[in-house]
Amino acid sequence: MKKKVVILGSTGSIGTNALDVLSRLGGEFEVTGLSAGSNIGLVSAQARKFRPKFVCAGTKELAYKIKSSLPSGTKVVAGTGGLKEIVASCPADIFLIAISGTAAIIPLVEAVKKNKRIALANKEALISAGPVVMELAAKSGAEIIPVDSEHSAIFQCLEGKREYLSRIYLTGSGGPLLDVSAAKFDSIARRRILKHPKWKMGRKITIDSATMMNKGLEIIEARYLFGIGEDKIDVLIHPEAIIHSMVEFADGAVLAQLAVPDMRIPIQYALTYPARKGSHLKSVDFTKVKALSFRPPDGKKFPCLELARRAVRAGGTSPAALCAADEEAVRCYLEGSIKFSEIPEVIEKVISRHKNTKKTGLSIGDILDAGRRAKEEARAICYH
Numbered sequence: 151m152k153k154k155v156v157i158l159g160s161t162g163s164i165g166t167n168a169l170d171v172l173s174r175l176g177g178e179f180e181v182t183g184l185s186a187g188s189n190i191g192l193v194s195a196q197a198r199k200f201r202p203k204f205v206c207a208g209t210k211e212l213a214y215k216i217k218s219s220l221p222s223g224t225k226v227v228a229g230t231g232g233l234k235e236i237v238a239s240c241p242a243d244i245f246l247i248a249i250s251g252t253a254a255i256i257p258l259v260e261a262v263k264k265n266k267r268i269a270l271a272n273k274e275a276l277i278s279a280g281p282v283v284m285e286l287a288a289k290s291g292a293e294i295i296p297v298d299s300e301h302s303a304i305f306q307c308l309e310g311k312r313e314y315l316s317r318i319y320l321t322g323s324g325g326p327l328l329d330v331s332a333a334k335f336d337s338i339a340r341r342r343i344l345k346h347p348k349w350k351m352g353r354k355i356t357i358d359s360a361t362m363m364n365k366g367l368e369i370i371e372a373r374y375l376f377g378i379g380e381d382k383i384d385v386l387i388h389p390e391a392i393i394h395s396m397v398e399f400a401d402g403a404v405l406a407q408l409a410v411p412d413m414r415i416p417i418q419y420a421l422t423y424p425a426r427k428g429s430h431l432k433s434v435d436f437t438k439v440k441a442l443s444f445r446p447p448d449g450k451k452f453p454c455l456e457l458a459r460r461a462v463r464a465g466g467t468s469p470a471a472l473c474a475a476d477e478e479a480v481r482c483y484l485e486g487s488i489k490f491s492e493i494p495e496v497i498e499k500v501i502s503r504h505k506n507t508k509k510t511g512l513s514i515g516d517i518l519d520a521g522r523r524a525k526e527e528a529r530a531i532c533y534h
């Protein structure tokens with residue numbers, strides 16, 4: 151029996167890498183569902199190649215436009231309702247959640263209610279709704295396998311030994327501004343900031359890497375995925391990007407996972423776990439890696455790291471507000487309405503004003519509402 155895979159966000163960086171992995175894995179997998187936001191040209195080409203049962207487009211208008219270009223057995227749906235319909239009705243063993251940003255909250259929540267595997271690339275949904283998502287998964291038996299390279303590394307290092315975990319070392323390349331002084335940030339062109347030295351990713355996560363909010367978000371992601379306190383998660387700058395993270399056990403032993411920086415490795419692992427299948431990708435050439443270096447992050451230069459820690463310590467709806475404020479601030483930066491250095495300032499203002507009244511027993515409605523308010527506030531600050 152072929153394993154059935156639904157890829158939500160199939161037109162993005164993770165989505166296209168996942169389809170590449172699945173093409174190479176051959177006959178064991180079958181793609182049954184795909185979704186795009188606005189790139190309907192690409193999703194219809196993907197549909198003609200993989201012949202899924204469902205395709206979701208970002209809006210009804212886009213769905214109407216692609217209908218005639220899809221294979222006859224493919225049903226087209228649209229928007230958030232369409233994503234919900236795919237999760238509810240599309241035959242699936244694995245849901246790869248590769249939509250970017252908080253738009254993934256609803257599909258992730260629907261998917262974890264099912265007793266299926268979730269290959270989780272998106273981080274914003276888990277960060278916004280961590281306790282709710284983990285509780286739903288525990289109830290349904292859904293298996294969450296992280297795709298984010300650091301969390302995949304941690305997951306791999308922990309196999310069978312989770313109870314002995316005492317510390318996580320979350321590594322990060324440092325992003326495109328690692329060696330640029332903060333005073334120069336605003337004079338660097340956006341297109342240069344959008345060129346990450348080690349990873350080719352979507353625009354939002356690339357800007358998050360430059361502000362280091364990506365690492366801040368990953369602290370929260372690790373906190374929920376592995377049930378460890380935020381104070382037990384250290385960030386290490388590791389510019390070579392060969393070690394993808396490390397775990398320390400109670401006895402002081404440390405395990406690390408190493409590989410070339412290529413997202414197809416953690417994507418494939420999340421699909422084939424617990425098996426390790428062959429891959430055409432390069433191995434690490436240790437004779438060419440001159441050194442593996444580490445340094446602590448510069449918290450003054452990259453205040454987003456501390457903002458993320460503040461939000462996860464506050465709990466409740468604060469991580470949702472953080473995520474939403476970041477998403478909106480990054481959008482405004484990409485639209486040209488704020489400077490790079492203003493991104494953390496906007497987020498700081500939003501989370502400082504955030505009224506975190508309900509700390510436990512949160513519903514998805516509370517989380518979506520907090521996110522909506524934080525986005526409105528961030529946008530108002532950016533455009534005032």
Ligand code: NDP
Pocket residue numbers: 158159160161162163164165185186187188189190208248249250251253271272273274297298299349350351352353354355413
């Ligand atoms: P991209 O921007 O490349 O792709 C995002 C995907 O989501 C596209 O398919 C896009 O559709 C779709 N999408 C965006 N907004 C919406 C929306 N409102 N409704 C429906 N679909 C939408 O992002 P990445 O692939 O880089 O990242 C995806 C997720 O994975 C992010 O959460 C990121 O943090 C995480 N991640 C990514 C890594 C990477 O290497 N890229 C590494 C680790 C984690 P379309 O393009 O058709 O509009």
Ligand code: MG
Pocket residue numbers: 298299300368
């Ligand atoms: Mg990562």
